[in-house]
Amino acid sequence: MSLDWMSDAPTPFSKVLVANRGEIAVRVLQAAKEAGLSCVAVFSDSDSSSMHVEIADEAVLLEGDNLEMTYLNGDSIIEAARSTGADAIHPGYGFLSERSDFASAVEAAGIRWIGPSAHAIETMGDKISARSLMIESGVPVIPGEQIPVEEGADHLGALASAAAKVGYPLLIKASAGGGGKGMRSVSEPKNLRSEFEAAAREASAAFGDGTVYIERLLKRARHVEIQVLCDSDGGAIHLNERDCSLQRRYQKVIEEAPSPAVNPGTREAMGHAAVTAARSVGYVGAGTVEFLLASNGEFFFLEMNTRIQVEHPVTEMTTGIDLVQKQFEVAAGLPLGISQQEVTQNGHSIEARVYAEDPSRGFLPSIGELAVWSPPSGPGIRVDSGVREGDSVTIEFDPMLAKLVVHAPDRKAAIRRLDNALSSFVVLGVRTNIDFLRNSLSHDSFQGGSIDTDFLDSTDPSELSGSETDHHTLVAVAAAAQRLGIDRQQVAGTEAMDDHTGHQGDPFRTLGRTFP
Amino acid sequence: MEWSFPDRHERFKASLQESEGSVSITSLTRDGTEVHIPETSVEAEGKPRRVIVTVGGEAKLAHVIRNGDTWWIHMDGRAHEVIFHEQGSKASANEGSLKAPMPGTVLQVMVKEGQRVREGQHLMTLEAMKMEHKILAPKSGEITKVHFSEGDRADMGSSLVEIGD
Numbered sequence: 001m002s003l004d005w006m007s008d009a010p011t012p013f014s015k016v017l018v019a020n021r022g023e024i025a026v027r028v029l030q031a032a033k034e035a036g037l038s039c040v041a042v043f044s045d046s047d048s049s050s051m052h053v054e055i056a057d058e059a060v061l062l063e064g065d066n067l068e069m070t071y072l073n074g075d076s077i078i079e080a081a082r083s084t085g086a087d088a089i090h091p092g093y094g095f096l097s098e099r100s101d102f103a104s105a106v107e108a109a110g111i112r113w114i115g116p117s118a119h120a121i122e123t124m125g126d127k128i129s130a131r132s133l134m135i136e137s138g139v140p141v142i143p144g145e146q147i148p149v150e151e152g153a154d155h156l157g158a159l160a161s162a163a164a165k166v167g168y169p170l171l172i173k174a175s176a177g178g179g180g181k182g183m184r185s186v187s188e189p190k191n192l193r194s195e196f197e198a199a200a201r202e203a204s205a206a207f208g209d210g211t212v213y214i215e216r217l218l219k220r221a222r223h224v225e226i227q228v229l230c231d232s233d234g235g236a237i238h239l240n241e242r243d244c245s246l247q248r249r250y251q252k253v254i255e256e257a258p259s260p261a262v263n264p265g266t267r268e269a270m271g272h273a274a275v276t277a278a279r280s281v282g283y284v285g286a287g288t289v290e291f292l293l294a295s296n297g298e299f300f301f302l303e304m305n306t307r308i309q310v311e312h313p314v315t316e317m318t319t320g321i322d323l324v325q326k327q328f329e330v331a332a333g334l335p336l337g338i339s340q341q342e343v344t345q346n347g348h349s350i351e352a353r354v355y356a357e358d359p360s361r362g363f364l365p366s367i368g369e370l371a372v373w374s375p376p377s378g379p380g381i382r383v384d385s386g387v388r389e390g391d392s393v394t395i396e397f398d399p400m401l402a403k404l405v406v407h408a409p410d411r412k413a414a415i416r417r418l419d420n421a422l423s424s425f426v427v428l429g430v431r432t433n434i435d436f437l438r439n440s441l442s443h444d445s446f447q448g449g450s451i452d453t454d455f456l457d458s459t460d461p462s463e464l465s466g467s468e469t470d471h472h473t474l475v476a477v478a479a480a481a482q483r484l485g486i487d488r489q490q491v492a493g494t495e496a497m498d499d500h501t502g503h504q505g506d507p508f509r510t511l512g513r514t515f516p
Numbered sequence: 517m518e519w520s521f522p523d524r525h526e527r528f529k530a531s532l533q534e535s536e537g538s539v540s541i542t543s544l545t546r547d548g549t550e551v552h553i554p555e556t557s558v559e560a561e562g563k564p565r566r567v568i569v570t571v572g573g574e575a576k577l578a579h580v581i582r583n584g585d586t587w588w589i590h591m592d593g594r595a596h597e598v599i600f601h602e603q604g605s606k607a608s609a610n611e612g613s614l615k616a617p618m619p620g621t622v623l624q625v626m627v628k629e630g631q632r633v634r635e636g637q638h639l640m641t642l643e644a645m646k647m648e649h650k651i652l653a654p655k656s657g658e659i660t661k662v663h664f665s666e667g668d669r670a671d672m673g674s675s676l677v678e679i680g681d
Contacts, residue, residue: 198648201623205643360523364617364649367672371581371588372565395618395644395672423593428581435594466594471528472544472553475519477569477578478587478598479530480539480558482517486567487582 003036010333013088013112014038017060017081018052020092021071022386023402024308025052028090031324033057040084042077044070046396051386058084071095074102078109088112088331090324094398097307098125114331116306120281124304127175128213134301137280139273142292142300144215156193162214163192169217172196174203174210180250181206185217218292220452223247224259224299225290226274227315229326230283235336238271239319240345242288242311246440248363248456253433254440255311256350257318260411260449261293270299277304285330286312286323295452310353310403313382317349317407348414349407352422352437356399359436365399368392371429376421380407393430401432411449415441439464518601527601614651614677616670620644625666627677631659639677642670657681 006012015038018028025041029052032039041056045065053059060080062070070076074096081089089106091097097115100122106113115121124130134141145162163170163186172195174182182203184195196212204210227239243259244252262270274289281304288309290302312323321338330336358366373389385402393399404421408414422438443464445451456464481487519528531543538559544551554572561568561577569578569591578591587598624641627633633653640651661678664670 202648358617361617362649362652364644367618368583371583372579372590374579426579426590426595428579428588428590428595429583431597432595438593467592469521469594469596470592471521472546472551473556473569473571474521474589474591474596474598475528475530475544476541476553476556477558477567477580477589477591478519478600479517479532480541481567481580481587481589482582482600483532483534483539484537484558484560484567486560486565486580 005035005329005334006332008334009329011112012332015040015084015086016088016090016114016328017042017077017084017086018056018090018092019071019077020090020095020097021047021050021052022397023384023400024092024094024310024386026055026386027384028092028308028324029056031322031328032090035325035328037088037328038086040080040086042071042080046394050391051388060084067095074099074105078105078111081106081111082109086111088114090114090327091307093305093307093310098305100125112331114285114327116281116283116285116287120283121306123281124306125176127173127177127303128211130303131301133280134277137276139277139280139301140299142215142218142302145213155196159196159214160189160192163189166214166216169219171215171217172199172212173215174199174207174212176207176209176211177203182210182212183250218294218300219454221292221294222259222261222451223252223290223302223453224262224270224293225288225302225305225309226270227309227312227323228274228278228283228287228289229321229323229330229336230278230285230287231330231336232284232333233335236275236278236283237336237338237340237343238274239315239321239323239343241267241270242309242314244311245451245453246446246456247453250453252311252353253456254350254352254437254446255314256348256411256414257314258345258348259293266293266297266299273299273301277301286327292453310400311351313384313403313405314349314351317382317405318345318347319343320346347407347409348411349405350411350414350418351403351405352418352441353400353433354402354404354425354427354437355433356393356401356430357433358431359433363433365395366431367394368430370401370427372426374426375402376404376424378421380417381405381421382407401427401430415447435466436464439466442466520599520601522597522599614639614654614675614679616642616672616674616676617649618642618644619672620649620670622664622666622668622670622676623648625662625664627659627662629659629662633657633659633679640664642676651676653679655679 016032017040018025029039038057041052041059042062043053062076064070096102100118103113103118131141145166169187172184182199184199186192186195199212200210222245224241224243226241230236241259242255242257244255246254277289288305291299293299356366357363370391375383382405406417408417419441422434526547529545533540533542538557540557544553557570558567565581567578569576581588585600589596620642623643627639635656637653638650642649657679660680
């Protein structure tokens with residue numbers, strides 16, 4: 001592949017190291033290959049045969065038995081870039097993607113950082129400083145108290161008076177937070193202390209910073225975020241919204257574009273606010289500005305994510321813009337090459353996050369071997385995944401196995417396509433949330449587009465249970481499979497012989513049957 | 517042999533008849549009582565780990581795999597687990613015991629031995645994957661044993677708390 005697109009770039013690069021693992025590492029490594037760039041993976045010991053290692057041109061082992069020594073070890077990763085001659089680093093999401101010190105260290109080592117400046121990451125990463133900047137820039141924020149409550153300090157007095165000003169119900173949030181960690185809702189004063197302590201502990205453990213602040217808890221609001229794209233010449237556009245209202249304990253489950261709750265006027269206003277937010281920190285690259293959209297149409301800045309998002313594919317599907325390719329172009333100093341007027345919106349896209357977790361046990365991560373892993377395929381179906389059949393799922397890493405993304409002409413068709421794709425997504429050996437995703441999709445409130453961020457946490461689980469399980473047929477299948485020796489068939493690794501004809505899977509025998 | 521489902525107490529038994537690579541179910545009992553089921557047969561599909569299930573004349577494809585005592589079955593768009601028991605094996609000895617669903621650290625213990633608890637009561641908080649998880653009572657009863665104290669590490673599958681009647 002030639003590097004035509006890079007030929008006029010002011011700050012070109014030719015070899016990208018991806019400082020991540022799993023599906024996002026696979027996504028970025030594939031994009032690099034498509035762009036004609038060489039690509040380097042990094043991996044920990046337990047990932048030595050993982051998919052992202054397999055598809056990279058080169059891979060470097062990060063020695064150590066915990067994340068601090070491997071995927072969170074900036075020095076080792078920069079050393080890996082040096083030793084392989086990689087002249088750019090893409091951080092993916094999570095891990096070091098929003099660590100300003102890492103971004104600075106990469107630039108200081110003379111390596112191109114595929115992301116916004118350390119200053120932008122730092123300002124937006126601290127929720128308290130981000131709030132202040134948004135207020136200054138005229139972007140609406142949720143009513144709250146920006147009194148940082150430091151862990152270990154004599155907190156109760158300050159906390160209680162701040163809480164009284166904000167009013168209940170309220171939300172305690174980690175200043176350094178994300179992904180629902182260090183975030184607790186408090187409905188009445190008597191729970192303030194215990195929830196504060198839990199939030200601070202969680203924030204400390206997850207981010208090394210137990211600082212929390214409080215915000216009014218907006219009930220019945222939707223989570224709507226705007227994708228922005230900015231170049232280093234001051235060009236800044238938005239690529240419309242994604243609706244991520246279907247959440248469980250503040251973690252996104254299903255995301256879609258466009259939002260069923262956003263009209264063209266709101267889209268334009270939110271898009272403008274998002275671009276203003278990005279410009280206020282001199283943002284460069286792809287980023288996301290998250291808002292809460294109240295039922296009366298008012299919206300409030302929540303936070304800015306200074307990286308590629310898990311749910312970026314729904315924007316790619318509806319706008320036709322490859323966000324990772326755009327990240328490469330912007331990092332090479334190229335202009336966006338697209339104006340706001342040229343951004344289109346085509347059809348409807350929905351993403352479902354397939355997790356190795358057990359909805360019947362409070363969504364605890366499940367582990368095991370992916371004995372059968374057969375993702376769906378077909379028109380309008382995209383699966384971003386970092387695992388293969390036979391891979392082990394451990395608790396060492398995030399339990400997300402894949403993102404199943406569909407694109408269809410309209411929302412109803414997209415829901416049908418997603419449900420059908422989920423029903424043919426065969427995963428055996430590890431419990432997943434696939435059933436739960438199907439049940440959520442089929443709920444009237446989701447179908448009607450009327451859910452809010454409290455939906456999953458406030459809905460009786462019985463409303464989200466699927467069709468009655470046919471226990472009798474399942475017993476019959478298990479007993480018969482055992483009798484037929486289907487398990488021994490695995491061990492031998494051979495195809496079953498047809499007893500009758502001696503052929504493997506006689507085609508005539510299965511013709512004329514209807515399969516679901 | 518007997519069959520059961522995760523989190524369900526009833527035991528099933530199936531009588532089978534095999535002929536030319538096809539297995540028919542001649543009778544099915546649930547906790548010893550015969551249940552009426554439509555005519556059901558199962559045959560290998562030809563490719564590994566796939567069977568054709570015919571129920572009441574309607575054929576469908578199922579994906580199956582055995583892992584230890586569990587048969588994983590994907591059928592009608594959903595995945596299920598069916599557990600295999602040798603004849604006469606006792607009901608799970610761990611009934612009423614709460615196992616750590618994953619390795620983690622015990623952050624809080626809110627109950628003592630001898631205390632009576634209600635179903636759904638918060639018994640323990642476990643921290644794993646940097647998230648806190650509440651361990652709730654699966655049934656009402658008396659706490660007969662608390663195996664961990666605050667700060668202890670619990671391995672996956674280790675019994676945390678036992679609840680008697």
